[in-house]
Amino acid sequence: MTLDENWFTEVCEECGTAFSLRSRRKLHEEQTPFQKIEIHDTEAFGNLMVIDGFVMLSARDNFLYHEMMAHPALYTHRAPRRVVIIGGGDCGTLQEVLRHPEVEHCLQVEIDERVTRLAEEYFPELCTANNDPRAEFLFGDGIRWMKEAEPGSVDVIIVDSTDPIGPARGLFTEAFYRDCHRAVGEGGIVVQQSESPLVHLEILLPMHRAMRAAGFETTHTLQFPQPVYPTGWWSATMARKGGSLLEFREMEAAARPFETRYYNAEIHRGALAVPEFFRRELERL
Numbered sequence: 001m002t003l004d005e006n007w008f009t010e011v012c013e014e015c016g017t018a019f020s021l022r023s024r025r026k027l028h029e030e031q032t033p034f035q036k037i038e039i040h041d042t043e044a045f046g047n048l049m050v051i052d053g054f055v056m057l058s059a060r061d062n063f064l065y066h067e068m069m070a071h072p073a074l075y076t077h078r079a080p081r082r083v084v085i086i087g088g089g090d091c092g093t094l095q096e097v098l099r100h101p102e103v104e105h106c107l108q109v110e111i112d113e114r115v116t117r118l119a120e121e122y123f124p125e126l127c128t129a130n131n132d133p134r135a136e137f138l139f140g141d142g143i144r145w146m147k148e149a150e151p152g153s154v155d156v157i158i159v160d161s162t163d164p165i166g167p168a169r170g171l172f173t174e175a176f177y178r179d180c181h182r183a184v185g186e187g188g189i190v191v192q193q194s195e196s197p198l199v200h201l202e203i204l205l206p207m208h209r210a211m212r213a214a215g216f217e218t219t220h221t222l223q224f225p226q227p228v229y230p231t232g233w234w235s236a237t238m239a240r241k242g243g244s245l246l247e248f249r250e251m252e253a254a255a256r257p258f259e260t261r262y263y264n265a266e267i268h269r270g271a272l273a274v275p276e277f278f279r280r281e282l283e284r285l
């Protein structure tokens with residue numbers, strides 16, 4: 001079957017696959033100083049944001065990613081009060097972070113203000129916490145911000161970035177993790193979106209190596225489904241400055257004072273399980 005022009009298609013060269021969604025119409029397209037942003041109205045997944053040809057999020061399934069980027073790390077930290085999000089311009093992760101009443105301040109450092117402005121317009125359901133007095137927005141380079149961050153000033157860093165290309169390339173390096181390590185206090189956690197365990201091991205494994213080389217004692221990858229990303233199987237990798245990543249405030253996660261659609265204590269426990277092929281690769285590091 002040949003797809004006509006009414007389909008949006010993302011080609012994943014390294015996977016040898018393509019993923020398509022039928023688009024009712026393109027709602028917006030612009031080239032910012034950093035990247036090309038498109039918004040489509042898709043039939044099955046609602047509004048879709050695409051950056052430089054790569055799917056960022058859809059209205060239908062973003063909850064999987066945003067909940068898993070926020071809640072496991074926040075329920076692993078003993079008392080997450082100061083959170084920094086690098087990237088995350090669509091504000092979905094920010095919204096999940098601010099569901100935690102113990103969070104006192106969440107700074108979002110997004111390089112491209114247009115991503116946030118377009119999210120406000122096309123994904124207002126993700127921006128409901130933008131006026132929360134605990135939220136702060138800074139539009140600038142997260143790599144630079146981390147270099148200048150005050151030592152020990154952050155509890156949890158969430159790197160919600162694009163793939164390691166363009167302005168996000170430097171977010172996957174040992175130098176960046178070294179800056180993160182300095183920025184977090186004892187027990188501090190970094191969690192970063194880490195692509196597909198099925199086809200992106202060449203990104204995932206060096207990430208573990210670089211995080212450990214930067215000084216983090218423990219690293220661990222969480223896995224979860226994400227239908228709109230290549231292979232549909234996605235991951236987030238956590239690194240911790242002292243302390244376990246396998247233990248979390250399980251009772252509190254089970255009794256959380258807010259609603260989720262995917263995350264719960266059992267999902268958290270399950271997401272920590274390590275597939276055999278991945279365990280073998282990690283042992284070789």
Ligand code: SAM
Pocket residue numbers: 034055056057065086087088089090109110111112115140141142143160161162163166167168169171193
């Ligand atoms: N969930 C998405 C994914 O995994 O494809 C990521 C969504 S979020 C829109 C990614 C954001 O990271 C983009 O808005 C992009 O502008 C931002 N970004 C990329 N490099 C950055 C950097 N160096 N500093 C701050 N933000 C950055």
